[in-house]
Amino acid sequence: MYDILIIGGGPAGVSAALTAHNRGKSAAIITNPYEGSGLYKAKEINNYPGLRGASGAKLLETMYAELSGSGIEVIHGRALSAMPISEGFAVSVGQDYLSGKALIIAVGITQSALFPGEAEYLGRGVSYCATCDGMLYRNRSVAVIGLSDESESEAEFLRSIGCKVEYFGRERAKRFKICGGDTVQSLIADDTEYSVDGVFVLRKTIAPSALLSGLELSDGHILANDMGQTSVEGVFAAGDCVGRPYQVARAVGQGNTAALSACEYLDKG
């Protein structure tokens, strides 16, 4: 079990990890590869001290170079959900679980609007992970709403294990509604209803409300106080996911504050 588990490896998450490590805490970052982040595409950053004119890619590479060899573990993958356990929190990443005594959420801007029926049927036919839950739908009909770069290959995986897959890429439909009784029975895509037993919603990120239950939001952002404390004890948040302005310097500062708060929380026992 790590002292501090950080979800999201942008500037806020990296800053949080470095601070936690410097305070003598074991820390790990669970993150999508940084090449996929919006910042990686920024041509020139002129408002972050010390690296004037650097591209977003250069900034991220410099931050990650600092992590390598530091003892901070970087675990590549998408965190699917977090839940409280007796000593802290367990976070699922694909089929694995990682645990931490405190949690810092630094996932950047996420799409917080869920499709109608998505939250209601999560775990009862709605899944965010083909590899984890695919076998439950072998020889059954599923819909895949493909919103991430890996969606097509995940749909292919579902086909390979015997699922009958109805695939919805970005062009095929825009509006979705998940319907059913105790479990999912159909998906309405635009105006057509498809009879399915499961719906895989494959986004690049997971909406904060789906990531951890009890996390209060405000205006689509995670509600956190000035010290990064969220509505869930032991859970802190930093960076774009807590609100505007969306800026690197702010994200780095908030990552630092959230980590200091997490250390204080752990030290109090």
Ligand SMILES: Cc1cc2nc3c(=O)[nH]c(=O)nc-3n(C[C@H](O)[C@H](O)[C@H](O)COP(=O)(O)OP(=O)(O)OC[C@H]3O[C@@H](n4cnc5c(N)ncnc54)[C@H](O)[C@@H]3O)c2cc1C
């Ligand atoms: C094109 C562009 C140009 C910009 N230019 C500037 C600029 O000049 N100056 C400036 O100050 N700011 C700029 N910004 C804004 C800046 O990039 C952000 O404010 C900053 O990156 C926020 O850092 P963050 O750590 O909060 O989030 P992010 O940098 O978004 O990092 C979050 C990371 O977490 C990952 N993640 C999300 N959910 C999960 C999950 N469930 N599991 C695992 N990983 C997950 C994401 O994929 C991402 O890699 C720019 C942004 C863009 C897109």
